[in-house]
Amino acid sequence: MQNSEHQKELIGRKDYADFPALDLTGIKTKIDTGAYTSSINCHWVKETVIDGREVLVCKFLDPQHPKYTGKEYLFAAYKKKSIKSSNGISEDRFLIQTEIKLFNKVYIIDLSLTDRNLMKYDVLIGRKFLNKRFLVDTSVSNLSHKLSRKRN
16 A cells, blocks of 8 residues: 555554664564554663753664664754653653654654663554554564565
8 A cells, every 4th residue: 555645554563664864774663553652772871961062872772782883873852751651650761853764765753762672672663653654454564674675
């Protein structure tokens, strides 16, 4: 299905996504309609001041991940928000905005930064991003990944 005014792209329960602005490709992603906010595995994050401006500095994934680079990313634009996790406990998290590539198309996505190294998926895609763009079919997987492999 193509994304148009009335049609939404079909996405499965899990997939692989690219994050071009973060130099991350083929990242395991879980589609979670129960979650409102999307999140990404970030094992280290801190606020600091550089040249008189408050910035957020973080490292994505975790040192045991095969795609971990240890590179520090700086964000001048970010927010702090209280987010309730699936276990019902609220925690303050940083949110950034970046690009995600699915179905060979780049979208803007808001991601909360959290330690997901004990989780099976590095990224969780929530309803806020899925809404008005995608229709979720839990009986299929990796539709975007299969499409990108076909085109390469």
